[in-house]
Amino acid sequence: MxxxxxxxxxxxxxxxxxxxxxxxxxxxxxxxxxxxxxxxxxxxxxxxxxxxxxxxxxxxxxxxxxxxxxxxxxxxxxxxxxxxxxxxxxxxxxxxxxxxxxxxxxxxxxxxxxxxxxxxERRNPAIAELATRLRAGDFGDLYALATRRHSPFPDRIRDTGVVSDIGIHDVDLIAYLTGRPISSVAARTASLTGRGHDDLAVAWCLLDDGGLASMELSRVAPLKERLLVLHTAAGRVSVDAVTRTITHHTNAAIGAGAPLTGFRGMSRGRVISHHIEGPEPxxxxxxxxxxxxxxxxxxxVTLREGVAAVAATEAILAAARLGTDVPVATSIIPKASHAVEESPL
CATH class of the missing domain: 3.40.50.720 (NAD(P)-binding Rossmann-like Domain)
Structure with a gap:
């Protein structure tokens, strides 16, 4: 041994x-x-x-x-x-x-x-379960993704703003869950605490395949909220990462056994909710x-994926500063590999 x-x-x-x-x-x-x-x-x-x-x-x-x-x-x-x-x-x-x-x-x-x-955040049991089901095709085509991440003010965080501190999680989750890099962003930020960093932010992300994603961030809220909402062919899927719950508002326009590709309409179906157990992240x-x-x-999570997340948050801050869309520097980030290599340890 x-x-x-x-x-x-x-x-x-x-x-x-x-x-x-x-x-x-x-x-x-x-x-x-x-x-x-x-x-x-x-x-x-x-x-x-x-x-x-x-x-x-x-x-x-x-x-x-x-x-x-x-x-x-x-x-x-x-x-x-x-x-x-x-x-x-x-x-x-x-x-x-x-x-x-x-x-x-x-x-x-x-x-x-x-x-x-x-x-x-990838290892939150509810988010990990969502990723598994997306990859299995359970929800079919993914049309758009939105995240909401709100927190009380963290007095311990003094060297960065809300985008780099907690928004970094959401740009990583967007790429992880969609399987697509963010190609460009538009954003607005606001500073309320006088520390010179962003405390509120909204960002709109365009993926490299034309997919859409948005982010809403704050660290001046009286509650902790971690919510992802996905619009899919099978209906709306929401994940509460705090309660570790997945809720699926199903699309009744999709018949049993019908392929979940292409838009076939959207109508209200039954609501299915699950609490997901799992190890601490x-x-x-x-x-x-x-x-x-x-x-x-x-x-x-590879360092190259970490690089991609930094590239996206850097672009969000630039977009907010310039008031215009900003491309994300994905061309210099080689695609990450999850291959297992032999280790001497």
Whole structure:
């Protein structure tokens, strides 16, 4: 039997703490070290090796690191790990700019390392079930997709706005669920808190096949809302990622056994709703990274997919600033591959 994979978490804020808890429950992985500039945060892990930053971990025989530091530091921390030959799971957004995200992706690819970006919304059980059913053709043609993501103000997030902070999830989900990259965007944003970042945003996305998607974002709401609405040949499908519920308002115009291609009309049918059980997203992500390192089948979000998400959010902010449609730089992002490669671990 192979020895446990030796892991470390860099950055012990909210996300880093959740990663540490998830790693502590994964068979075949041993959390052996943590790093954070705050000694008080490090003190919460007295049984682990502690360092102030990534350089203090490099001689500690690590198989991989989780990078949960502020977004502005992802490039420096990630490049240090890549140079040291250490695999990495990097929190979203992959980097603060498209150029930095591309440099990160190239660094890990050139060294043949396993690397992923933490788009955990894909691993919400309801969204994962939706993706499976879409790929199976259960809902037929997908006409359009809309997302709503609202949150109370996160005092801990001070270095970025709502588009880069939580909108990054939705641009990733749009590409993931439709199977198509976003080719251009239009958007408007507003800042209410005086911190110089966007707090409200709406964006309209055109996919490369002409498909439509829209996003509505805020971090000044008195509630947490995570909703996806899909218009399909089989009717309207909505997913509440908070309650993990899928609700299908069926299209009565589609007869039993009829092909779900082409528009055959739309009329009200019965409503079907399901609560979806499944593992916690951070736990599922940790399992996938372990399996990737062991050379097993996995569904990691690749760094190239992380690059694509950064490209889309960068275009949304540019569109809001310029007041015009902006193309997304997809031509420089090679199509991601989910092929499983042999791993020495």
């Amino acid at each position: 192979s020895p446990p994979l030796r892991a470390a978490v860099i950055g012990l804020g909210w996300a880093g703490s959740v990663h540490a808890q998830a790693l502590a429950r994964i068979d075949g992985v041993e959390l052996v070290a943590v790093a954070d500039t705050d000694p008080t945060r490090r003190a919460a892990y007295p049984h682990l090796y502690q360092a102030a930053d990534v350089t203090g971990l490099l001689g500690h025989d690590l198989d991989y690191c989780v990078v949960a530091t502020p977004t502005a530091t992802h490039e420096q921390v990630g490049l240090t790990l890549a140079d040291a030959g250490i695999n990495a799971l990097i929190e979203k957004p992959l980097a603060p700019t498209l150029a930095a995200a591309l440099r990160l992706a190239a660094a890990f690819e050139q060294r043949g390392l396993v690397a992923s970006v933490g788009h955990t 951070f736990h599922a992500q940790s399992l996938a990274f372990r399996d990737a390192l062991r050379g097993r089948a996995h569904d990691l």
